[in-house]
Amino acid sequence: MAGFREECGVVGVIGDPDAAKLIYLGLHALQHRGQEAAGIVTLNGGEEFTGHKAFGLVGDSFPNEIIARLEGSSGVGHNRYSTTGGSRLTQNIQPFTFNTAIGNIAIAHNGNLTNAYMIRQELEAMGSIFQSTSDTEVFMHLLARSDKADVLERMVEVMSKVKGAYSLVILTKDRLYALRDPFGFRPLVFGRRGSAVVVASESCALELLDADFDREILPGEIIEIFPDGLVKSHHPFPNARKGFCSFEPVYFARPDSQVFGEEIYNLRKRMGQVLARETAVDADVVIAVPDSGFPMALGYANEAGIPMEIGLVRNPYVGRTFIEPSQSIRDFGVKLKLSPVRSTLYGKRVIVVDDSLVRGTTSLKILRMLRKAGAKEIHMRLGSPPITHSCYFGVDTPERDQLMAATNTAEEIREFIGADTLGFLSLEGLREALGEQNANNYCYGCFTGNYPEDPCRTITPQATDAMGGPGLKAGF
Numbered sequence: 134m135a136g137f138r139e140e141c142g143v144v145g146v147i148g149d150p151d152a153a154k155l156i157y158l159g160l161h162a163l164q165h166r167g168q169e170a171a172g173i174v175t176l177n178g179g180e181e182f183t184g185h186k187a188f189g190l191v192g193d194s195f196p197n198e199i200i201a202r203l204e205g206s207s208g209v210g211h212n213r214y215s216t217t218g219g220s221r222l223t224q225n226i227q228p229f230t231f232n233t234a235i236g237n238i239a240i241a242h243n244g245n246l247t248n249a250y251m252i253r254q255e256l257e258a259m260g261s262i263f264q265s266t267s268d269t270e271v272f273m274h275l276l277a278r279s280d281k282a283d284v285l286e287r288m289v290e291v292m293s294k295v296k297g298a299y300s301l302v303i304l305t306k307d308r309l310y311a312l313r314d315p316f317g318f319r320p321l322v323f324g325r326r327g328s329a330v331v332v333a334s335e336s337c338a339l340e341l342l343d344a345d346f347d348r349e350i351l352p353g354e355i356i357e358i359f360p361d362g363l364v365k366s367h368h369p370f371p372n373a374r375k376g377f378c379s380f381e382p383v384y385f386a387r388p389d390s391q392v393f394g395e396e397i398y399n400l401r402k403r404m405g406q407v408l409a410r411e412t413a414v415d416a417d418v419v420i421a422v423p424d425s426g427f428p429m430a431l432g433y434a435n436e437a438g439i440p441m442e443i444g445l446v447r448n449p450y451v452g453r454t455f456i457e458p459s460q461s462i463r464d465f466g467v468k469l470k471l472s473p474v475r476s477t478l479y480g481k482r483v484i485v486v487d488d489s490l491v492r493g494t495t496s497l498k499i500l501r502m503l504r505k506a507g508a509k510e511i512h513m514r515l516g517s518p519p520i521t522h523s524c525y526f527g528v529d530t531p532e533r534d535q536l537m538a539a540t541n542t543a544e545e546i547r548e549f550i551g552a553d554t555l556g557f558l559s560l561e562g563l564r565e566a567l568g569e570q571n572a573n574n575y576c577y578g579c580f581t582g583n584y585p586e587d588p589c590r591t592i593t594p595q596a597t598d599a600m601g602g603p604g605l606k607a608g609f
């Protein structure tokens with residue numbers, strides 16, 4: 134239940150007459166990656182795109198009559214996460230479509246280009262006019278301005294200019310392209326559904342579509358997909374250092390997805406097991422903070438030999454609320470989402486397992502709720518190390534001064550949230566859970582301040598606000 138915001142989800146389909154329906158379902162499976170807005174663009178035979186974009190959840194935004202209008206056998210879709218006022222610009226909802234000298238192009242992006250602000254300033258100085266405040270548009274401008282002969286060469290050129298995180302699906306009149314930045318910060322997979330090919334941020338989308346998982350798109354790889362299902366792979370950046378986001382397995386990705394070479398459920402259980410070894414304590418019961426805490430709590434309970442019970446129930450129907458909580462209703466937000474199970478908690482020594490601690494305020498409210506339900510002792514356990522730094526690679530983290538672990542000791546945090554004991558998974562423990570063979574391929578920047586690539590810290594919220602919105606900072 135991290136306080137980090139979800140990022141975005143992308144889907145691409147080529148070679149199926151029901152492309153829009155498949156993209157719609159794929160976006161459903163990826164709803165956890167972004168709930169602010171969704172969009173689908175399809176290509177109807179010729180070169181013209183048809184699209185629909187709306188704020189809100191996928192299920193609320195695409196009634197049957199809209200889907201029926203989105204004809205064509207190829208298309209791309211996007212679930213957007215974003216935060217503040219500027220994000221509520223309709224023109225920031227993806228996929229974006231552009232008319233270029235090499236034809237019409239549609240693009241959907243998950244990630245964050247760290248040097249987008251600088252490039253945008255240069256392009257604007259040369260006369261470029263931007264329609265949105267999104268970093269994705271910077272990618273498209275570079276693609277459109279390139280003097281290379283074909284789309285693929287242009288993509289390679291743009292990839293050598295932009296920095297940061299990008300998993301992209303790009304649709305042209307006769308191809309679907311899917312590409313990942315050389316570090317591979319964000320996941321991207323593809324699979325086959327008959328002769329059609331489906332690309333998605335996570336494999337859980339393929340599962341829903343009955344598409345057979347083929348493989349992950351590799352860091353720095355571009356795959357070029359033809360309408361008959363032929364897939365050509367290109368590796369313009371073969372030996373780059375990898376930088377998979379370790380927060381994907383900790384929190385973002387769905388447990389049934391295979392991301393960065395392993396199933397998330399297994400990785401989270403291992404995090405819980407290692408956490409139990411590192412932070413052992415006598416207790417009667419282990420409970421999880423739903424949902425991402427469940428596999429970690431299970432791993433913890435198994436390793437510690439302490440029974441796991443349901444101690445908190447999540448209300449799955451919480452969407453946006455338009456009721457402003459009054460001062461007299463404390464902890465309103467958390468109570469809307471979570472409710473305690475008294476028989477699990479009353480008079481018990483309870484280990485509570487959550488994925489991470491960001492500002493600490495959610496943990497404070499949860500622990501207050503557990504105490505009120507009668508828990509005798511509360512031992513808070515976090516399945517990731519203390520978060521001490523912001524992310525610049527597509528995860529919308531608070532500024533450093535709002536990260537509790539950046540400015541407080543573990544003892545101060547324990548006291549603030551009201552736990553009897555507090556334990557974090559160590560960095561070494563996280564590496565162990567991710568597997569020593571793979572551990573060096575991850576980014577741990579928000580835990581260490583060491584990023585795989587210079588995060589171009591000139592991209593400050595102030596700079597992006599001045600530019601017109603959060604589009605170049607927040608993850609898309």
Ligand code: SF4
Pocket residue numbers: 318377378379380381523524525526527528576577578579580
């Ligand atoms: S800084 Fe943290 S959240 Fe950002 S990419 Fe690295 S591990 Fe992921």
